[in-house]
Amino acid sequence: MKKNPADIDDLRHEAESLINFEPNHLDADLPLDLQTLFHELNVHQIELRMQNEQLVEAQQQLIASRNDFITLFDLAPVGFLRLDEKGRILQSNQTVQEMLGKSHSELRDKFLAAFIHADDLSIFNARYNAFYKKPEGKQIELRVLDMHKKPIYVELSGRLIKKQAGASVDFNHDCLLVNIITIGERKKMEEQLKLAAKVFEHSQESIMITAPDTTILKINFAFTAVTGYKPAEVIGRTPKILSSGRQSPEFYRDMWQKINKEGCWQGEIWNRRKNGDLYAEWLSICRINDKFGRVSHYIGIFSDITLRKLNEKQIEQLAYFDPLTELPNRALLNDRLKQGIVQAVRHKLWLSVFFLDLDRFKILNDTLGHFAGDLLLQNVAKRLKSCVRESDTVARFGGDEFVILLTDFVDEQSAALHSAEIAKKILDVLSQPFDLSGNQFITSTSIGFTLFPKDGSSVDELIKNADAAMYHAKASGRNNYQYFSDNMRSEALTRSTLENDLHHALPNHEFIVYYQPLIDLQTTPNQIIGFEALLRWNHPRKGLISPDDFIPIAEETGMIVAIGEWVLKSACKQFKIWRDQDQPQLKKICVNLSARQFLQNDLVHSIRQCLDSTGLDARFLEIEITETVMMQHMSAVIRILQQLMQMGITVSLDDFGTGYSSLTYLKKFPINSIKIDRSFVRDILNDPDDKVIVHSIISIARHMRLDIIAEGIENKEQATYLMQAGCRFGQGFLYSKPLPADGLIDLFPMFD
Numbered sequence: 001m002k003k004n005p006a007d008i009d010d011l012r013h014e015a016e017s018l019i020n021f022e023p024n025h026l027d028a029d030l031p032l033d034l035q036t037l038f039h040e041l042n043v044h045q046i047e048l049r050m051q052n053e054q055l056v057e058a059q060q061q062l063i064a065s066r067n068d069f070i071t072l073f074d075l076a077p078v079g080f081l082r083l084d085e086k087g088r089i090l091q092s093n094q095t096v097q098e099m100l101g102k103s104h105s106e107l108r109d110k111f112l113a114a115f116i117h118a119d120d121l122s123i124f125n126a127r128y129n130a131f132y133k134k135p136e137g138k139q140i141e142l143r144v145l146d147m148h149k150k151p152i153y154v155e156l157s158g159r160l161i162k163k164q165a166g167a168s169v170d171f172n173h174d175c176l177l178v179n180i181i182t183i184g185e186r187k188k189m190e191e192q193l194k195l196a197a198k199v200f201e202h203s204q205e206s207i208m209i210t211a212p213d214t215t216i217l218k219i220n221f222a223f224t225a226v227t228g229y230k231p232a233e234v235i236g237r238t239p240k241i242l243s244s245g246r247q248s249p250e251f252y253r254d255m256w257q258k259i260n261k262e263g264c265w266q267g268e269i270w271n272r273r274k275n276g277d278l279y280a281e282w283l284s285i286c287r288i289n290d291k292f293g294r295v296s297h298y299i300g301i302f303s304d305i306t307l308r309k310l311n312e313k314q315i316e317q318l319a320y321f322d323p324l325t326e327l328p329n330r331a332l333l334n335d336r337l338k339q340g341i342v343q344a345v346r347h348k349l350w351l352s353v354f355f356l357d358l359d360r361f362k363i364l365n366d367t368l369g370h371f372a373g374d375l376l377l378q379n380v381a382k383r384l385k386s387c388v389r390e391s392d393t394v395a396r397f398g399g400d401e402f403v404i405l406l407t408d409f410v411d412e413q414s415a416a417l418h419s420a421e422i423a424k425k426i427l428d429v430l431s432q433p434f435d436l437s438g439n440q441f442i443t444s445t446s447i448g449f450t451l452f453p454k455d456g457s458s459v460d461e462l463i464k465n466a467d468a469a470m471y472h473a474k475a476s477g478r479n480n481y482q483y484f485s486d487n488m489r490s491e492a493l494t495r496s497t498l499e500n501d502l503h504h505a506l507p508n509h510e511f512i513v514y515y516q517p518l519i520d521l522q523t524t525p526n527q528i529i530g531f532e533a534l535l536r537w538n539h540p541r542k543g544l545i546s547p548d549d550f551i552p553i554a555e556e557t558g559m560i561v562a563i564g565e566w567v568l569k570s571a572c573k574q575f576k577i578w579r580d581q582d583q584p585q586l587k588k589i590c591v592n593l594s595a596r597q598f599l600q601n602d603l604v605h606s607i608r609q610c611l612d613s614t615g616l617d618a619r620f621l622e623i624e625i626t627e628t629v630m631m632q633h634m635s636a637v638i639r640i641l642q643q644l645m646q647m648g649i650t651v652s653l654d655d656f657g658t659g660y661s662s663l664t665y666l667k668k669f670p671i672n673s674i675k676i677d678r679s680f681v682r683d684i685l686n687d688p689d690d691k692v693i694v695h696s697i698i699s700i701a702r703h704m705r706l707d708i709i710a711e712g713i714e715n716k717e718q719a720t721y722l723m724q725a726g727c728r729f730g731q732g733f734l735y736s737k738p739l740p741a742d743g744l745i746d747l748f749p750m751f752d
């Protein structure tokens, strides 16, 4: 029976009182020996009883602690297995049993291998022996299978238990106590960390991780590739090592303010590589907080955008700058003008727009070549820039045309005054000789300028008006400047109305082709050998408009291509009708082609198509071109003319004598006839110069075996003179004004 602590204390007191026994207290009847013996017996008995009580107590404690241990062993949050040398399970705790979904008896004497995932068995088998013998410091990671054969990641660690002397059957031999913990979460974390590490290392973006004080803790490969710095060279230092000095302290202050306020910042930054080169990076910096909301790290991620920036710059350069002169081109000029207008409106300021055209630039190009022409344009660009402020814009508008934008004038008077001064300066500077690779060249320029807001409110209007003023400068003898006037405004208005109306003329069938007969002067009576097709515009409000008034607009706007095609087709069709009316003396129909038509890609193809569709034989068609057309696009024109000639078409050179009239050109160009301009015919009877010119032209043409046609013959005397001078063909009011096709029938007997 278990004594409670109070009983034990009683006994202990009883024993102590006996131990302290003194003989004079004992029963005097008993001999002293006996009394002593009796006393000792009592003491002994009490001691025995005490020992027994203590033993019982110790046994009870042992059982309790064994039970406690078993509870602890079973319910420990980690699994325990006792394995023998072969890996057989000797004992398992409840945690393992629950993990594997097996009872103790189902596990007992089974090999642990039976519960391991097939793919991990080889690891276990290969390592168990060594693990058993010396488990210290070793772990085996593998997957065991639960009751549903689902793999669970576990880590085994162990301790060898040597057999104990006097141990129970279970422990009378060596065994391995294996500790099993599930590591599924840890594995997941490890996988994620591995993945993150791989992403970090192999990222194309450069990454740098810093401590809260911006000390660099880690960088990746891409960081080294971009900056040239290896980890050992930057870890422990701050990103200042990359600083280029290009960003201001305010820039960095704003950047850090944003990071600390919003958590992230991104933007473009210029830094310096280890080799000293500057580079541009697109950088994002993010603040990483710990669970208490304090900064734990900063992560900087950047990519090198230097090449992209260079490309962008080149593209921008190409898109907005003229490659030859490096001046802003039309697109940038438009942009600057728009901005200038906005600013001027906002601050009530005035602008001035100059339009410049070099005088006789084409002559230089043709005489000294394109290289010299390019050099001149480059030098002109430099000189123009030297005449204005840095904030003004000098742009190349195209060819030999420049536009200058002057800004920030406080009122009209100062704008007009300064513009006039600058115009004079430009005229002076550009009239100084240019040294073009050793060749001295003198040029001049014609300038027109216009003011905002007085003379125009839009970019187009301002340029158009400045251009109109420039034309007036040219017309006033070149090498001067003109300020856009109200007269010019009404001219510009008329022009823009006409341009607008011209767009509708073709679809509204407002064009008519007139024909002027070509006469053989040497036949009696003079025979009509063909016609020149001359376009008329029957404007709905203004009536008949001369081609001189609308052909230049059609040229500039490009409408001439469609209009020219229509004229060609109408003329060919009409001439075919006349030919089919049994008129064998009709040998040619002449059609004027303008410069712009020569620039279209498929001119030859379109002429061929026209002949095919009208059925007119190519030998009846004559193309008229002016010297100006020939000069502007020389090689292209020669090529096209050759192709036309191969088709059987003839070519005549119109307005001869009014342009450059270089004899070299005459030799170069494939032509069949020359037309003497009517300005020489008009005064031929009275003006000795005109006589000389006409005689010279006829003589040249004869030598070159070219036909000669004199234009603008208005009286018989002129006709007789020309005929006697050797001119075979002519046209003019003497014979007929240009008329519509049906008007010609009544005039000439051959049509009867």
Ligand SMILES: Nc1nc2c(ncn2[C@@H]2O[C@H](COP(=O)(O)O[C@H]3[C@@H](O)[C@H](n4cnc5c(=O)[nH]c(N)nc54)O[C@@H]3COP(=O)(O)O)[C@@H](O)[C@H]2O)c(=O)[nH]1
Binding pocket: 516, 532, 533, 534, 535, 546, 547, 548, 551, 564, 567, 592, 593, 594, 654, 655, 678, 711, 712, 713, 714, 731, 732, 733, 734, 738
């Ligand atoms: N690209 C194209 N140009 C064309 C076309 N149609 C005409 N034009 C060109 O327009 C210019 C003006 O032509 P137009 O007003 O028709 O004048 C022609 C004649 O009317 C005029 N002429 C003819 N005889 C006389 C005369 O005795 N006296 C006098 N004062 N004028 C006369 O000459 C013009 C013919 O010019 P040309 O072409 O040089 O032979 C003119 O340059 C036309 O070329 C077209 O469809 N496309």
